[in-house]
Amino acid sequence: MNTTLARTLQWKNQPDTHDIDLHNLVKSASSVIAPLGPINTFAARHPWVNLEGQSFEQTARWFKDTCNLDIYPNESILQSARERGGMDQDFLEKELQQWLSKQSLQLPRETAERFCRTALLKNQLSSSTLPVSEIKSMAAKLKRFTPQMSEKHAVKTYSQRLEELGKGDAVHELNRHMIKWCKLFLDESQAVWAMPHRAEGFYRAWRKLAQHDPALSRKVRKQLSEFPEEADAALMEVLLALEIPFSEIQDYFEAHFLSLPGWGGMLLWRSQQSTDNSSLLLDYLAVRISMEWVLIKPFLPLTEKRNDKIHLEPLLAAWAEWGNLPIHAWSQLSASEIKARLALANRFDKIVRNRLWLEAWEKTYENQLKKLLLSQQPEENIKRKLAQFVFCIDVRSELFRRKLEKAGDFETFGTAGFFGLPIATCELGSNHTHRSLPVMFKPQHKVSESSPDSHIYQQRLHAVRSLWFTFKTMKHNLLSSMVLPEISGPWLSLQTLARSFVPRSAGRTLNKLREAWLDKPSTKLSLDHTQTAENVLPIGFSLKEQVHYVRQALKMMGLTDHFAPLVVICGHGSHSTNNPYHSALDCGACGGASSGFNARVLAALCNLPNVRKGLETEGIVIPQGTVFAAAEHITSRDELRFLYVPELSGKAKEAFDSIQIALPKVSEEAAAERISQLPSFQTHFKNPKAAAERLAEDWSEVRPEWGLARNAAFIIGERRLTQDCNLEGRVFLNNYNWKKDKNGAILAGIISGPATVAQWINLQYYASTVAPHYYGSGNKTTQTVTSGIGVMQGNASDLLSGLPWQSVMKSDEEAYHEPLRLLVVIQAPREYVKRVLEQNHAFAQKVKNGWIRLASIDQEGRWKSWS
Template sequence: MARSSSLEKESYPQHLNDLVKSAAEIISPLGPINTFAARNPWMGLEQQPFEKVARRLKDVCDVDIYPTESILKSAYKRGEIGQEFLEIVLHNWLDSLSLDVPRDVAERFCRSALLMDHPPSKLPQTQEFRRFEKKLSHFKHKISEKHAIKTFSQYLDQLGNEGTAKDLNRHMIKWCKLFLDESQAVLSMPNREDGFYHAWRGLVKYDPALKSSVRLELNDLPEKAEDALMKALMKLEIPFYEIQEYLEAHLLALPGWAGMMLWRSQKSSQENSLLEEYLAVRISLEYALIKPYLPLPEKKIEDKVLIEPLAAAWDEWGGIPLNRLAQLSTAELKAHFTLAHRFDRVVRQRLWLEAWEKTYENQLKKIIESKQPNSEKYVKPVMAQFIFCIDVRSEPFRRNLEQEGPFETMGAAGFFGLPIETSELGCHHSHNSLPVMFKPQFKVKETSSELELKQYQQRRKAAHSLNSTFKTMKHNLPSSMLLPEISGPWMGLQTLVRSFVPRGAGSALRIIRKTWLQKPSTKLSLEREYTLHSELPVGFTDEEKVSYVRQALKMMGLTEYFAPLVVICGHGSHSTNNPYASALDCGACGGASSGFNARVLASLCNLPKVRQTLAREGISIPVDTVFAAAEHITTLDKLNWLYVPELSDSAKEAFDQIESILLKVSEKANAERIPQLPNINLTCKNPKREAERFAEDWSEVRPEWGLARNASFIIGERNLTQDCNLNGRAFLHNYKWQNDKNGDLLSAIINGPGTVCQWINLQYYASTVAPHYYGSGNKATQTVTAGIGVMQGNASDLLSGLPWQSVMHSDEEVYHAPIRLLMVIQAPREYVQRALNQSQEFYQKVQNGWIRLASIDPEGNWESWS
């Protein structure tokens, strides 16, 4: 760690807040698991190239964000990486260099390095080799690189005092659990309302897990977190120009707990300094723990480049043994070794990944080009139109639905453009029903008559009273001793039934609950209500109703040729005993099912005043067209009706036909999906029953695959992909460029749903390539902690990503293909170029390799932009 004779004390206070904010970009905010939302772990780093970030993370926390060699070679053997594309990316890489090595020699060396299954063998330390090494004594200094900054506790571990960094993490985990606990602790952390730093400062002096010397050092901390952080940094003598990297290293040590602090700081203005408090606690504690070892010896930045592995690489991969290398001139040797140094493991992984991505792009291109749209299909009248969420799990269901009748399906973002907070009947709490990147602007309540509501609430209260009593008794010492005797017979019976007949038990319990609750028919508060008790306006004004319906119809591409029945389909999931249940609902909306949004939009579309206004604007919805709402349950591939108003004759005919084929569609979709799950009896004659068992079995670690194997986001008309089997790997969003002269619709899709899809893609990607850092490890050994997330054991980081079972087929084989999202836009080239020019953020993502881009022009020509 470099030291500074002058610590620039006056500069610390005014810049420290800004440095904390900048350092926070290296992690992503992490919300509670019950509102799980896919997050791009590197969302703050997209202004840097993907490869640069990969190198930084490897240096600081020894984390690979490129797929491992075993994953890549396995994909190669399965045919998912084409040899011809490996050659293309290799040639492109070599073209970007100016090396004084013959091209054929460079190609042979690099090709061998890519295809070899093992690293080069070490060369014997002979006298000949030592003379050879001396000849190139100045070479390594010219291409050496600076080590990334690590924390002092990590450096102390490297010096031989192992366990210091682990000890610091252990203490931080303990304090974070106490402060962030939402439901599990019987006694809350004292003075928690004063903030993390103040609560910790008041208690740490009494912590028996710390040595008395450490507690004494922490006994005289400043009142303010900012002052404590500044004081600790100054005592550690961190130069001002290294502070941000030093803070980043601490955040990367426990990115889960730090991410939760960041999320809390963004959610509440009262806790906006929470991440700074976290760093103040961590670095103050670090100084107290390592003080006896100070001053640490100066860090020596050693040369990373050693001659031996480079010579061994040329011997094994280039076919040039040491005796032939020794005959080359010094300039030729440096050219050869510079190539070997640059063509390191990270570059090789990068090229393999790019070849994988190009192979998938080529396969997708062939699928789309091989399926010419059937113009006759659109001449026939369409009886019903379905608007599904762009979720990849909708694609197989849509395809099977279209094959069963004169139906048309479309894709749009599953919250349907409604920035709402929802309050369901009888609930005292509401929840956001939109992507986590946005904030709700309106509240919509489910209402009923006063008498029916009162009776329903009483039944709900009675149903919940047993759980409340059980929890109270469990947390009370005298009653907890009696609890096993009281609850034993019932819990034992429930365990047996749920274990041996999960499907029947789950179905029976749901029926009993539904029968008992007797939820009355409800209405939605669509009309604007003025109340002093709500932070958000309840309902919509007339202008707002028209605005959101107009926006939704345009985003769907549905502004003409309306069918008699239009079904807005939200989606959700169903599983039992699953901490990650919300992750299977909506990957963007914090675990909220989008069925409520579907019902709100369908209701708005049926309002006569809304239709009259839209008609004057040129969007004429026929009188006999009726909008309904349904929900696609992805675990069961089943469509449930949520809202069916009074139907016109033609709409009723369409509804009846849909009802007659839904069971068949569900069976076909399940027959396609269920065999992909591991440990399935492939001779199973009833995939539907098997799907129901998966949803109800409380021991099932993988109720469905979720959004695993997602790979592309296709923006275009449905006839582009209709009849194409995309294997549930594509997000499908309708878009008609002819109706988007100024490009506003395309920009909205790219920056809204496109960003959401990219987050989902990189969440799955990260959980696959680094499952124990960006994922959450094995689901069977997880511990739900503090009511907010999961850990491995009782002293790990708060795990931020998806469990091993969501991305892996077995211990040795991945199921999710960790490739970056391919965005395909059906539009003229100038439209795509305009979208890149208008959004610097989108341009950076493409330019720096965080997303891949292709387009299909009106003539059907495919162009790759990355």
């Protein structure tokens, strides 16, 4: 191969190959995919996170041209929204008029309006009624009037170009091989035999093993054996061999990443976790493009002509159906009018139409929210409450908070679920450290549980884990797997029957037995600073850090005065059984885990006398009788479970008793409202609380809860702005008082942290709804957990990055999640919003380019849309 390249494969007018920085090209190309972490620590990240420098519409066009992917809601979703009254026609008309005003039209405005309005309302051509032969004949006559292409052609991989020529199933064949090698290399727990040579890196391991792959012909295996030992050298050679122009190398890499965005995303995530894996993406492309070259080599050179022309037939058909212009009438038009009509039909394409429909839908929702928020604003009540609860901003907290506030003299606050603590956590008896903070941040401290009486607990926990590990090992061993059914059959049969027919009782009994046998002792947290080795996270916090994090947390949640006798910091998590996506239902701000640990850490820090003294010097005075406790809101059960309750003062004890009395009713009411939204509610609604528990314990349940489906807005403001509103569990609620934020630092922190996490969640649900085959993960019932890191459909698909069908769809035909881009509403004077936009370039770019929508409510109660 090397001698052939030296003789024949020289690029014309290309830079010297030594000047080509493959690492930078690979890094730039990887922006078209998003990092994908393991499913057991599911962290929301929208798939276009690195593409926000261009507008949403530009991104939509690029994906349509590159991989025929639509990222606007399809006609079925839009039609369903129209039928439900979710789109106000007045907003659609305004959007249309704005679009037309930006166009340079050579037609009467009335003619253009009539054509576009009809196109919007029909949106699909009924081609069966159109004279096809007449259209083709007229298109040939008008060929010289073809509009110019507005974008450059999309770069395709050789495999894609071969398929377009009808020469086999090249893309599928290449993907089949790549999926196999990615599964082997990335496996964390499932494979009985680990991939040989894996420590040498992806490319080197593949090169050594591919020579013995029986799925490849002898000729192909021989060619692979001649490849260079280093990935960058191999990648350079195949680029030369394929004669990829230098100007198209990055585009070519992007096309390959988009062929398997899931596996590529997992490799991207791995490459970001350690410098040892920094060249993993280059290895991946070296393997993939090398495989492509040997597979398509027999078909080279390709003789296809790239078609950059715009087809006139659909444009003529559009005018025939939407513009009431018969095909024969084109012969009577002037040249300028022909050009103008064709240009309008070309510009007002499906992407523009769907964009206008989506924006009208979003404006309708914004208007509804505006009316709801401004219709009633109660006076500020500074009376001291009996108890205060701090919940995560998660949309599922809104319903529970609403019920809780009506149940007693209680006040609730909303803040990011990790409570501003940049920590990694380690629970008692575990050697695993979990990064309990949003993926955009890195932990600065480690907090562990410990207990002087943990010896027996840890022994029993180790026994449980050893038993499970032994069982798993026996399942995969050839000899032991033959006798395993005889040993485990009776017990597993009883468990299967119990979990299948009485899941609620079985789950509750098994949990109680496990907890009783383990008998976890009371624990303390490592809150005080302990010196550690260099490059190791420090354990605990110094006093200065303790005061800093508590002050920051209290300011971010807006709780700096008028403290109640009892303040409950509420983390949240979910509980479900046999659910690969269980971490996707936990706290999005805590890396796919319950935020109860963070809640306990913050509550314990707030109770420290030295911390309170430090806060007093900065004007935050916590009364001596105020006690902080920690609890966990279990969203799939609609329960609030206390995790940490220190010694209570008299008033705090009174508050605690009132809470315990109120919680059962709150839980029942919350369950009744939430369960009614599930498709199966009719069969379980006789007792909604029992239904919630059954859904959480049923191992055949594909939809234990809706999670964050239907999320649509993020409100940054005082609780009294929303406390009398039923927001239907669709809104992230972050407390904020602009009067306590003179320099705007708190608002800036909310925008760069919680609002960004909410946007990622929002667009992940959006993508899983509008492009479920590409960004979702399909039907749960046909998923396969693979390599211990994610799920596939069947045994040879892309690693699926998004949410399952059951998380966004009500049925096979009807979507439950409404794919609207997140609306951020800020309750503050307009100069505060202007300051944020001026100082936070990334946020301003999101607003300008349509990745997020922005509105504000000023001190006079006036609403302003900024997007």
